[in-house]
Amino acid sequence: MTTELQWRPSRLAILLALCAGSALIAALIAHDPQLVLFASPFLGALSAGAWAAQRTRWQPPASATIAAEPALSRTFENESTTLSCYGTLAGGAAIYTLKPVAAPGLDLGQLRKDGTFDASATRWGNYPVQVEVDATALGGLLSAKAAVTAARIHAYPLAPPYQTPIPRTRLPDRIGTHLTRRHGSGVEYADTRTYLAGDPLHTINWKVSARTGRLHITERFTDRAADVVAIIDTYPHAPGPASDSLDRAVRGAAQVTQAALQRGDRAGVIALGSRARWLGAELGRRQFYRILDAVLAAGDDHHLIRGTLAPVDAVPRGAIVIGFSPLLETQFSLAMIDLRRHGHAVVLVDVLGEVPPFSETLDDISERMWRVERRNQARDLRTIGIDVLEWRHAEQADMGLEHAFRLLARRPMRPRRRV
Known part of the structure; x- marks a missing residue:
């Protein structure tokens, strides 16, 4: 994933400028030109960085591309998985470091030298894994920070749910393996009646038919699923x-x-x-x-x-x-x-x-x-x-x-x- 880098003076540049400014203010207040010598090293460091950038026509990188592998991980609760992250800068040269940022409920390990780190979730859920890039340039005078969601972890619970019955409330006539009031295909005996045209032959009750001299069939209660x-x-x-x-x-x-x-x-x-x-x-x-x-x-x-x-x-x-x-x-x-x-x-x-x-x-x-x-x-x-x-x-x-x-x-x- 690509993110834009916003460059600004680093803490080092701010401290150098603050020290140089303090020495110049002290020289003006004391009317002592020799105090300007205390500001010269700080001004020289700031000027050297600006001169080097102008001479080499250096431009700061405009964006950073950060990725993590695998992009989607599926784990169980408290199970550790290993991810690797890497990044590149586009549009210029700079020194940068990557640091994974933990989301609430997600434990991240230290980033190793090969770019890998461990992650584990304490509770099931959908966790974004953010990676923060910290870039510096011009000898540390400029800095930029950005964070992107490089990967996601889907954590699942270990224990399956217990068995729960269907609530006994006012339900339709079909309720699982319970019998219905209607006659049809099933296994529970309901009634015996005379044979009618169109009745299936396998429902004929041969014992009753032989005893009465007429064909009879066995009706059963319908056993339908809900x-x-x-x-x-x-x-x-x-x-x-x-x-x-x-x-x-x-x-x-x-x-x-x-x-x-x-x-x-x-x-x-x-x-x-x-x-x-x-x-x-x-x-x-x-x-x-x-x-x-x-x-x-x-x-x-x-x-x-x-x-x-x-x-x-x-x-x-x-x-x-x-x-x-x-x-x-x-x-x-x-x-x-x-x-x-x-x-x-x-x-x-x-x-x-x-x-x-x-x-x-x-x-x-x-x-x-x-x-x-x-x-x-x-x-x-x-x-x-x-x-x-x-x-x-x-x-x-x-x-x-x-x-x-x-x-x-x-x-x-x-x-x-x-x-």
Whole structure:
């Protein structure tokens, strides 16, 4: 990556000029020309640099190109990776040094002579690795500093999410391996009736047919899989280590989809934000890391979506929608309301926690008003049929979602309003 260099007098040039100026001022005040001799070495050093630049027609480098290899590194938490950086100056000659700059949550080692250094992340997230160039010229009289993002590190958590059941709320007729009321293809016995034209032959009950003298077939209850869609709020957040709310959202979505897929249900994931992404169904730990890639804006194993609403193709008819959001972005709440208006069963999990993200800048009255607004927002969402859960178990983050779903199951059932 190329950056422009802004040249200015160095600290050495400023000190030389300050010493020379002090000697000249002292000579004027004391009316003693001999004191000018003390300023001559400093003036000579400054003049020599300017004379050398004019004689050789030297021009300072206009830009610096800094790169690091590999440009993108994927590691686990607390795992060390080695990067190498190098740089070149364009448009002139100068002496320069490179220094990697650590981002919050990222530990960087000392730069070795061969240009390599070690990096490790203490928490999963998207980390920019900045390299600072410090250039000097004219014997140290001019200096320039610039910093560029030369590489990125995507850190992933080591522990996979625990298994979490689907919340027991008012859901459609299709709910995983549970039986439906309709008769169709399945394994559980439902009824026996007389044969009709068009019935498949493999459903004929030969024992009943032989006993009654007429063809009878066996009907079974339909055993259909549920469509589960987990939606993650990925609206812009600061680069660096993942926040607690984002960590809960990713783990919660992975828990729900993993539990659904292991039960034979169909599950998908939508990362809804400034650039929405749609992930297909996948089983196990692979799905967990695909979700992380979508949140970190890495990889290409997803479909980009335009707009701020969930796409119709990604949410099948009658699907169960489970959203994970800190409820700080209005667009995400509007997307959930739109899905509810289309007839989906929507469960919204509040992953923000008990402490506001900006509690340090709020006084007590403002914080209370903010909490009242959030309660009103949750009440409005419940009014139109969206169940809002609070995930506040930071100590046992993987068990908190299951606890929240259990609380949802204890709530009294009320009829849905038609929106």
